[in-house]
Amino acid sequence: MITEGILNINKPQNMTSHDVVAICRRVLGTKKVGHTGTLDPMATGVLPICIGRSTKIIEYLDTDIKKYSCSMLLGLQTDTQDIWGNVLSRSEVDVTEAQIREAFASFVGVINQKPPMYSAVKVNGKRLYEYAREGKTVDVKSRKVYIKSMEIEEINLEGEDKTVSFTVECSKGTYIRTICQDVGNLIGCSGTLTRLERTASGIFTIDKAVTIDRLREMSVDEIEADLYKTHQAMDKFGEITTSEFSGSKFINGRPLPESKCKIVRRPYYEDKDFYLPVGDIFRKGYKIFGPIDGEDRFLGIGLYNEEGKEYTAEKIFYCRG
Secondary structure, three states: OOOEEEEEEEEOOOOOHHHHHHHHHHHHOOOOEEEOOOOOOOOEEEEEEEEEHHHHHHHHOOOOOEEEEEEEEEOEEEOOOEOOOOEEEEOOOOOOHHHHHHHHHOOOEEEEEOOOOOOOOEEOOEEHHHHHHOOOOOOOOOEEEEEEEEEEEEEEOOOOOOEEEEEEEEOOOOOHHHHHHHHHHHHOOOEEEEEEEEEEEOOEEHHHOEEHHHHHHOOHHHHHHHOEOHHHHOOOOEEEEEOHHHHHHHHOOOOEEHHHEEEEEOOOOOOOOOOOOOOHHHHHEEEEEEEEOOEEEEEEEEEEEOOOOEEEEEEEOOOOO
16 A cells, blocks of 8 residues: 655646545555645646655645636636636727736736635635635635736637637745636726636646546556655755764664754755745755665654754654554
8 A cells, every 4th residue: 555655636627626635545555645735626737645644744745836827708707717717797808919918917927816706715714615605705805826827828809709828837825717817907998717727736737747547547656656765855855864873863863963963955946935924934944864774765844943943843744664
């Protein structure tokens, strides 16, 4: 049975992220499975699936940049902000390519975005889509998200359907369908998402993603060959090696003295900012490696304590036996 690792799954349409988790549980024969970064049922693409002990890293992927390939239809507004919702209004599209490009450019950087009513965001302990299905509206506060880039691939203003195809690189929590609606509102004709494919999430890319059909056919050895190691996903953390003696103490919860460590790489955000607030774990967090029983192991995450000149155990990933 596979007890650890990360699968890069290519989620199909008409399937929730939880559906993918359920399939992986059955195929892998383990209940401890979780996904990072929910994809809407009609969206496709990269959905990293964490298995066993690897589920402990999900909270550490907040700074991962995600990339999407998208299309939108101008002149249409729906209740879900995408083509699969109920039509609320249609409008004439009288806009130029230059106006569209200018509108898209205004959304690059740190922006305030209000999550859509049909989303899993919680307000007063209840998800927004639950309110929406009951026909209720609640006050939804805007929140800051980071749009690293938006590149327009094609603008089609000929014919009945006027469309825009584009790519987005953005932070966790960004709603692409909200971008489509906000861009449409800015140019005065509304806009609705018609296609969404996540092509990258952190180190995971679509060209190396496994389809659900392929996963069902794979042997255990084939699945293990496709697994990413737990520590690979945390590519912005620092890295430290230590001795077997000190490493053994660390996995038992003892602080790791700085004098007993060799720094291989410092945290990426140690001396620089992400575009949104990040906690100390991203500035002072290190992946700890050391030999256990003669074999190099990923032991866990240590948080540097400057006062004590040591690394305190944040999470332990290696368990003897």
